[in-house]
Amino acid sequence: IFIESNHFIEKIHDEKDYNELRKAFLEGELSYSLKKKLKVLLKLITKPIAIRSSSLFEDSITQPFSGIFETYILPNNHPNFDERLRLTMNAIKLVFASVYSKNARNYFKAIDYKVEEEKMAVIIQEVVGNKFDKYYYPHISGTAQSHNFYPVAHMKPDEGFAVAALGLGQYVVEGEKAFRFSPTYPNLEIVSTKDLYKGSQVHFYAVNMNKENINLLEGEDAGLIKLDISESEKHTTLKHLASVYDPENDRVSPGLDSNGPRIINFANILKYEYIPLAKTINVILDVVKEALGSPVEMEFAVDLNKDKDGLASFYLLQIKPLVCNEDDYKVDIDKIDKDHLVLYSEKTMGNGVLHHIRDVIYVIPEKFVNSETLEMTQEIEELNQKMQELGKQYVLIGPGRWGTRDKFIGIPVAWPQISNAKIIVEMSLDDFALDASLGSHFFHNVTSMNVGYFSVNHKSIKDRISWDIINKQKVVNETKHFRHVEFKNPITIKMDGRKRFSAITWNDK
DSSP: OHHHHOOOOHHHHOOHHHHHHHHHHHOOOOOOOHHHHHHHHHHHHOSSSEEEEEETTTOOOOSOOOOOOOEEEEEEOOSSSHHHHHHHHHHHHHHHOOOOSHHHHHHHHTTOOOOGOOEEEEEEEEEEOOEETTTTEEEEEEEHHHHHOOOOOOOOOGEEEEEEEEEEHHHTTTTOOOHHHHOOTOOOOOOOOHHHHTTTTEEEEEEEETSOOOOOGOTTTTTTTEEEEEHHHHHHOOOTTEEETTTTEEEEEEEEOSSSOOHHHHHHTTTTTOHHHHHHHHHHHHHHHHHSSSOOEEEEEHHHHOOOOSOOOOEEEEEEEEEOOOOOOOGGGGSGGGGGGEEEEESSEEOOOOOOOEEEEEOGGGGGOOGHHHHHHHHHHHHHHHHHHHHHEEEEEEEEEOOOOOOTTTOOOOOGGGGGEEEEEOOOOOBBBBOOTTSSSHHHOOOOOOOOEEEEETSSSSSSSSSHHHSSEEEOOOOSSEEEEEEESSOOEEEEETEEEEEOOOOOO
16 A cells, blocks of 8 residues: 555666665655554554564465564654654655565565565564663563474474574574573583683674664664673673683683673573573473464563562564474485585485585685675675576585674675575584574575575584585686586485485586
C-alpha cells in the first residue's frame, strides 16, 4: 500500500542506487490511519523501540530470510513528541526500502524468487533492558537453536545450542565474539581456558540515550553505541555474567572479586543457577520445535532485575525455522583414496553427496592479513558475481569466521556476497584461531540454503586441506588475496550428516 500510494513502482524499477531509493522512500507519506495509530502508540511507549520486518519470505519454513532486511533501534526519548514520531515513521519507511537493497536483491536472485512477490509488514517492539547512565541495554541477549551442528563430548545434535552476550542482540546475530553453551549441559566447558579468554566478549552494544539527532541514513546502528566491557562493570551489569582469568595458573574464578582480565562466561547463571536460563531455553525450544514440526532458532533477551517474587524476566523476541537436512548419508572414510583427498573435516554440517562442482575459490594463506578483511570482502563479492553470471557453484575456503561483523576475526561478508558458494570452509592458520559462525544471521542463511559448512583446524591430526593438489589446478582468476582454480573434472563432495564429517576428493583421469 505504501509503495502504491506513493507511486514508487517505477522508481524501484529504474533506480539502481539504493541510497537514492532510500531517500525517495523517506519522502513518501504513510497513511493517515497509520500516523494516527503511531501517535497513540508513542504516547504509551517511552522506552527505546525496535522497528523490524516480518515478511512473507522472511518467516518462510523453507527459505527464511534471516538478517537480510533492516532493523532500526531508536532511543525514542526526544523531548519533542513530533520528532519521536518523525523518526519512527522514517524507520518504518527504511525497513520497507530494505526489500530493495543490494543484499536483498542478490538473495532473491540466489534462491530464484522475484522481489515483486515479497509482502512485508513492520513490527514495533519495545526494547528489553534498563537505562544505565546514558545507555540502555538488557543484561543478556542471545540466540538458541534446537539443532546443534557442532556437538562435542557427549552432546547430541538434537539437544540444541545457545549463544549469549551482554547487551543488545546485534552483538550475537552479527557474529561477534560471544559465549556458546549447551542448554542441556550448561556446566560443560566446550573450549580450553586459554581459548575461552581469547574468545571472550570485549565490547557490547547499547542504545545511545544521549543522542537526540539521529540520521537513519547512516544505517541500522545510527541509534546505537559500541562500548567497552569495562563500562558494564561500572553499571554493575557484569556482576552475574563474568569471571576472572588467572593467566599464571590458567584458571577461571567465577565472579569479580579478584583482579585480572574479565571473561564473560555466565558462570553464576549457568553453573550456579542464579536464574534457570538453560532450563528455560530447553523448554521453549522443545515446545516451539514440536509446534512448528521442524528445527527452530529463537532470539531472546533477559532482564536480571528480579520482581517482588524474586523472579527475573526472560523475553522471547523472535522464532524462525532452522532448515537443515538430517537424512542419512553414510560415508565410509576407509574407502576414500587418500592420494586424491582434497579436504577432510570432522567438524561439519551438511548431508549428502555432490558431483557437479569443479571450482574452488580460496584465500591464499600466505597473503592473509586480518587487517585487510574489508578489502577481501569486496574481492570475494566480485568473484561471486562472476560465478553467478556463469551459473556455477563453488567451494569457498578462508581463514577465521565467515560472515562476522568483527573484521579482525574473519571476513565480514553478508550472505549475498558469497551466495553461489555451495560449500563454505573456515580454516585456522598459525596465530589465527578458528571460531565458527554458529548463531549468527549469516550462519542461519547458510543452513537454510542447504550449504555445506566445514571447519578445518590446521593443528588437527585428522583435518586436512591438500594445498599441493589445489595449487596444481588451472588458475581461472587471481586477486590480491584470492585465487580461483578449476578442476578438470568435477570433484566429489561427501557429507555424513550423522557422524558430522565430510570429505572432498578429485579424479585426475
